[in-house]
Amino acid sequence: MIAKSQDNDNYLTHSRGISSWIFTLDHKRIGVMYLISVLVAFLLGGLFAMLIRVQLLAPTGLLFHKTEVLKDLVVYKPYNQIFTVHGAVMIFLVLIPGIPGALGNFVLPIMLGAKDVAFPRLNLWSYYFYVCGMLFALSSLVLGAVDTGWTFYTPYSVQTSTAVISVVFGAFLLGFSSIFTGLNFIVTMHKLRPRGMTWFRMPLFCWGLYATALIQILATPVLAITLLLLILERLFHLGIFDPAYGGSALLFQHFFWFYSHPAVYIMILPAMGIMSEVIATFSRREIFGYRFVAMSSIAIALIGFFVWGHHMFPNGQSAPANVIFSGLTVLVAIPSAIKVFNWLATLYKGSIDLKTPMLYALGFFFMFSIGGLTGLPLAILPTNFNAHDTYFVVAHFHYVMFGGALFMFIGGIHYWWPKITGRMYNESLGRLCCLLELLAFNLTFFPQFILGLHGMPRRSAVYSPEFQYLHVLSTIGAFIQMAAFLVIGAYLLHSLFRGKKAPANPWGGSTLEWRCSSPPPHDNFKETPTVGMPYDHHGLKWDEETEGFERKEKELVLHA
């Protein structure tokens, strides 16, 4: 099948005018709108992160500190608001909706050879719930930025004078956005797979999204209930979460983590899906142990539901509960380890092409290994008590969420950029920035492990002078990262106007999205394709004329 690269009609040119975007039901346009919104939120969250790093350059606080005149502890409040907004924006507006909302929406239906998701209108609703949630959450910046930390622990969140209700209601709406996306994806994968695509011939990105969607629709309602109860507690003092009115502080933490621990798998599972796609394409290999990689996603999603108590080991939870949660938590490490070993085995005897997305994937091995392994001392009880709520935890989850999930999101954007925009970005700049990001990331976050082990508590505006050199290293790393991200933004934007036209299949990808033109036509495929194994690279040859890969041999169709 020769791609219709000469065909002028694509989803971007299919219809014109602002309303053709605002009211679009096209999963690709909704994906692009998600992508833009998420990147704006990422920029915002990143700016707040930089403020945190600048503040921590000096032990007494560089931005917000006591002076001769201002001696009250309220001088630290702006810092507390900044780390709260940084966390809330990055979690609720970037990491949770990021990969499913932006890349999943764009790629999933095309990977399945479908014209759209199962419920296109619900998909648009999902986006607008996201926008409304974002507006509510960000309105708090004007109304009184929240200073509770993104975890909203009671009773402080009941007592603080800041605009907790607007942020919490924003997160409530964002939850619906997430549920709609998850529901849509599950139905899409059940009903819209093409002929020949059995469950175990689905690309692994789809499996990642499927596992994610399971968590989204099962866990998010609990968050919705919790957040509503928190709002009611603040308004009417019902006595659910605030001990002053007969409630329980620990109950809130249980409710909160029952969602928020599975939520970290909402963030990492789709990233692991991208990892599988990128590794397969740039090694020209079928994913080693496909079924183990696919099923480990489901295993992570299921086990992930029963480990939330590990956020509360020193918090006053009973000893038997601590033991059970510790035992279950070490188990969740296994499916992740299975994935990493299978990806490694995929590289064996591959034909490895070090393009930008592949560099991000190789970086994922590095960062996710550190992030995942440092979860062990947090899961084992005696070692948890020295690391809990210190910078060790901060470093650990940044390695997983930022170094793992977010870097794979960026890697995924690079991987599908030619498909989404129809343009090629500057490859050398892409590789350079990726390497710079990797180095600067480790400079930023590795010192935080040591800070934590030496006792630096998290969420502190000021600190003991002996911690300063590690904080300075961390801030230097953060500035290099920021610079690299700005360059990435610049060359991606530049490619929109000056980039080379992208061929249908620039990387030699074997999944269905590489069979339609770049950018894809409005309907993706004229006819629903028939498919065989997802990672069959046979016959994909580089074509000098189109500067892309073309399938020279007949498709190897294996009938079910």
Place this chain on the structure above:
Amino acid sequence: MISSLLAQRTFWLESPASTSAENHDLVFYALLYVMAFFFFLVVAIMLAFVVLYRRRKGQAYDNAPTHNTLLEILWTVIPLGIVIGFFVVGLKYYVDIESPPAGADIVDVEASQWQFNFKYPNGADSNELYLLVNRPVLLKLTSKDVTHALYIPAFRVQRNAVPGQNTELWFQPTQLTAKDPTTGEESFYHVFCTQYCGNGHAEMNTKAFVLTKEDYDKKLAEAANIFVDRNSNQPLPYIEVGKKLYTTMGCSQCHSIDGAKGTAPTWKGLYKRDHEFSKTNEPGYTLKESDDDKKWDDYFQRSILHPEADIVQDFQNVMPSQESALSGSPYKEKKLAAIIEYIKSLGDPKYYKPMKTPDLHDSQKPQASDTAKPTAKKDEGK
């Protein structure tokens, strides 16, 4: 032996200073080696494959295996065995963490925005934590407002203080904090609040001192000195101290200060009021408005230490002697004087002559044995 070896490694952790820290470090370093092994294994294999199998022009594509059940089982079972092993080792030490030894010293910790208050068995309290070396101590944590946490990195212990709930934490310090011989600065262990608790969270930290029995008793005696205002380090007027003791010693349960009738005579207007007794310490003893100050002072002191001696008409002999409550702490005489001063202040104003507030020097050194501490010491930690 093991602990002295570990003390050398300061890149990852500070030297362990409690029995639980030594246990923690064994598990932690074992974990660290395992983590490092798997990390370098993954990265080394990755780099090797990238170098060996990088794409070359005109390369023929190999057909490599895409599945191997034995490998899958191996890399499932081996990590599973390792993590379960660590879980079991962790469990062994966790049982220890949750089992405070009988006879441990008990210190009540009250956390509030944004300070810790430690209450010792002798009734003293302080914002810094004083500990006895090689003695197990059980901290009983409560919170007055929001959730806090108490974390001492050198001891590798952490526990939340949750409002509406009681939590406990025990450990046994093994390393003394010492005074630097050249600078004279006292070394200490950091105590942090790790649970974010509002504006002042970053400054909610204090110092822990691990002391010999002798130094510990001295510190506690100092801490028990309620005659100095903690914030300003200025001596408090006796009337203020007496007012505090009125509630802390439980006088308020029976004696009112507003003239209300109770199980015991009200303190309002008690001073220099004609007394009628149903029983007296010596036959013919009387107490009148016209009696001199000395006689009134003696009466008050006797009534506090030996309440059964004189029983006021219409009241029963129910008050326990305060002898033991006062003699258990230093400053017995001063406390007595403070209570008496407070009772006098509630009497007819024409008789009440306020006592001069003692100067700082005097209040810091109520006992001869306490002269060792320089007076400015308390301020340095602030």
